[in-house]
Amino acid sequence: MNLYIASIKLWFKGFRENTERSITYSFEPNRINVITGDSSTGKSSILDIIDYLLLSDNPTIVENIINENVEYYGMNIFLEERSYILMRKAPHSGQGTQDVYWKEQEEYPMPYIQTHSVGEMRTILTRMFYVPQHETKVGNRKYNMSFRHFLPFNYLTEDIISSANTYFDTAFFINRSYDTLLDYALELVNGIQHHDAKAITAKIEKAVKDLEQYQMKHRKAQDDEEYYKASLTKIYDDALSLNLVAADSFFDRDFADKMLHYINNALSAYNKLIKNDEDTKKLESLKKKRDELINKLSIYxxxxxxxxKQKSIGKNIQDSLRPIIYIKKHIDEVITSPETIELLNLLEKQLVQIKDTGKVKPNLPHDFAKRHEELKEKLKACEYELKQLTNLRKTIANPKWLERAIGLKYQLKNLKKPKVDTYQASTEQNMVSDIESLKIVQKNISLLPHDVKEEMNHFINKYFHSSNGIVDSYPDSTMRYDDDERRISLLKNGEEYPVRNIGSKSNYMFLHLCFFLGLHESIMYHKSKQVGSFLFIDQPSMPYYADKSMLNNDDKKQLMKAFRLLNEFMEEIIGNQNRSFQMILIEHADESYWKDLEYFHTTAKFSKIDQGGLIPKYIYE
Structure with missing residues (x-):
């Protein structure tokens, strides 16, 4: 992440009455910003202030002189070339305030209107730094990873800069989650994805399990449906053989409730039949009713x-009149006898009378056909009921019928209707596609780097073997990061075991510089956004000034060599790689040590005698 601190600002108590009671310390991007001066002037407290403004819950700002005189702290920070102002009220009784001011702007406003809580602000920055979701448990408490868990890579503090065994000052943060999450964070920013691989593997396993369960559920639903239908068919066939259902109720065999209704009715009728003699009377009544219906239908x-028949007779009479009419028209041609003529007239007269009588047609009632059909339906129902009752009477002496009928009843009652099958082929195909996609991701991850030592050692040794490193003291050795112990050791060429003790604190200081410079180049190489492109280094000269106020020539050479190593790193990153990087360097040495180095810039000189240190004399005197 392209990040640099443009300035920090302190508002001293009483600033509202006197606007001059504030001070700003500016830092340049792409420079090694040096704050030098006397001891006990507040130089190292700059890191404490920066860390507090970066939302620390455990402020470590010195109370005496510094925090007791400050009312507000502020910082102008650039993230991806966008300027933000972050302000926070000074801690009280060792506790940080839980509200902050955060806004995208370049100028400091007058303190202070709260814009966010510390928790909200931490969430915002965690998102801005693209920190993945990751959780760890320390004791009984769970911690979610935030952008702050990557800050140990930005702080090379005075407590560890010349330590033999400590390369990350997790103790600075006064929270054990920093130590617990360090290895995960270190691997992540160096391109190691095996933690994601574990998550992908877990996702694949879950997706496969979900698919198998989905398919199994579908198969079970099919089996249950098949079993259900087969059971219904068998029960229907058995019920039909026992005359419990009608032969024309074939389409009811797929409906358990309808079949159960038929069987219950049959068993109910059976119970009535066996308990009393009423059904004997009913049988006689049904027979009588059937005979009556048959008689009525016979009349109809x-x-x-x-x-x-009447319709047919009328037609025949009409046909009989036709020859008589014809004869009369032509009688003169064939007959002359009076008797014959008289007979024809009489016959015609009688036929005409019959014809006239036939003109009066008898009419059936208008609902004759409807009543006729109703009688037929009643007869059909009566015959069915009579048949059922007759069959039941035949079964009185057959206990097996009753046993089978009752068995069918309870088979139907206990037969569970299968659950609706919600299976869809498209859903199954989507699940298969998701698994294949995850497997592709898994395969790609396996091709990525998986050993943090291999990734980091290349960049670390780049500075170790520099003419400004300590290769002169160990010309046949290479640096090696031990991820189990989180420390650096030297391995001589051809040797199996590393050199664990490399002598003076000066050597360990150089190892720390080489390690942090190589670490940041590796982070930038892997384009990791979780770590800002800045480094705070607290007093590389500590091994030399530890027990003396003046340096001998050899110590001066070593210290200047360390400064040249830092300058070399800036030249590589900014000049050769065209990237951005900022350092804030706290130093006790004189400005003359770096005045000729291109990337060094003296930001402030603190003096006990002159203006004072981080807090000007006029504030507390």
Whole structure:
């Protein structure tokens, strides 16, 4: 992440009455910004202030002189070339405030209107730094990874700069989650994706399991449906053989409730039949009713037949008149006898009378056909009921019938209707496609780097083997990061075991510089956005000034060599790679040590005698 700190600002108590009671310390991008001066002037507290403004819950700002005189702290920070102002009220009784001011702007406003809580602000910055979701448990408490868990890569503090065994000052943060999450964070920013691979593997396993369960559920639903239909068919066939259902109820065999209704009715009728004699009377009544219906239908059928006969007689009479009419028209041609003529006239007269009588047609009632059909339906129902009752009477002496009928009843009651099958082929195909996509991701991850040592050692040794490193003291050795112990050791060429003790604190200081410079080049190489492109280094000269106020020539050479190593790194990153990087360097040495180095810039000089240190003398004197 392209990040640099443009300035920090302190508002001292009483600033509202006197606007001059504030001070700003500016830092340049792409420079090594040096704050030098006397000891005990507040130089190292700059890191404490920066960390507090970066939302620390455990402020470590010195109370005496510094925090007791400051009311507000502010910082102008650039993220991806966009300027933001972050302000926070000074800690009180060792506790940081839980509200901040955060806004995209370049000028500091007058303190202070709260814009966010610390929790909200931490979430915003965690998102801006593209920190993945990751959780760890420390004791009984769970911690979500935030942007702050990557800050150990930006702080080379005075407590560890010449330490033999400590390369990350997780103790600075006063929270054990920093130590717990460090390895994950280090691997992530160096392109190691095996944690994601574990997550992908888990996703694949879950997706495969979900698919298998989906398919199994579908198969079970099919089996259940098949079993259900087969059971219904068998029960229907058995019920039909026992005369429990009608032969014309074939389409009801797929409906358990309808079949159960038929069977219950049959069993109910059976129970009535076996308990009393009423059904004997009912049988006689049904027979009588059937005979009556047959008689009524016989009458209806006779009437209908007579009507048809009358229609036929009328037609025959009409046909009989035709020859008589014809003879009369031509009688002079064939007959002359009076008797014959008289006979023809009499015959014609009688036929005409019959014809006239036939003109009066008898009419059937208008609802004759409807009543006729109703009688037929009643007869059909009566015969069915009579048949059922007759069959039941035959079964009284057959206990097996009753046993089978009751068995069918409970088979139907206990037969569970299968659940609706929600299977869709498109859903199954989508699940298969998701698994294949995850497998492709898994394969691609396996091709990525997976050993943090291999990734980092190349860049670390680049600075170790520099003419400004300490290769002169160990010309046949290489640096090696031990990820189990989180420390650097030297391995001589051809040797199996590393050199664990490399002598003076000066050597360890150089190892720390080489390690942090190589670490940041590796981070930038892997384009990791979780770490800002800045480094705070606290007093590389500490090994030399530890027990003396003046340096001998050899110490001066070593210290200047360390400064040249930092300058070399800036030249590589900014000049050769065209990237951005900022350092803030706290130093006790004189400005003359770096005045000729291109990327060094003296930001402030703190003096006990002159203006004072981080807090000007006029504030507290």
């Amino acid at each position: 059928n006779s009437l209908f037949a007579e009507m048809q």
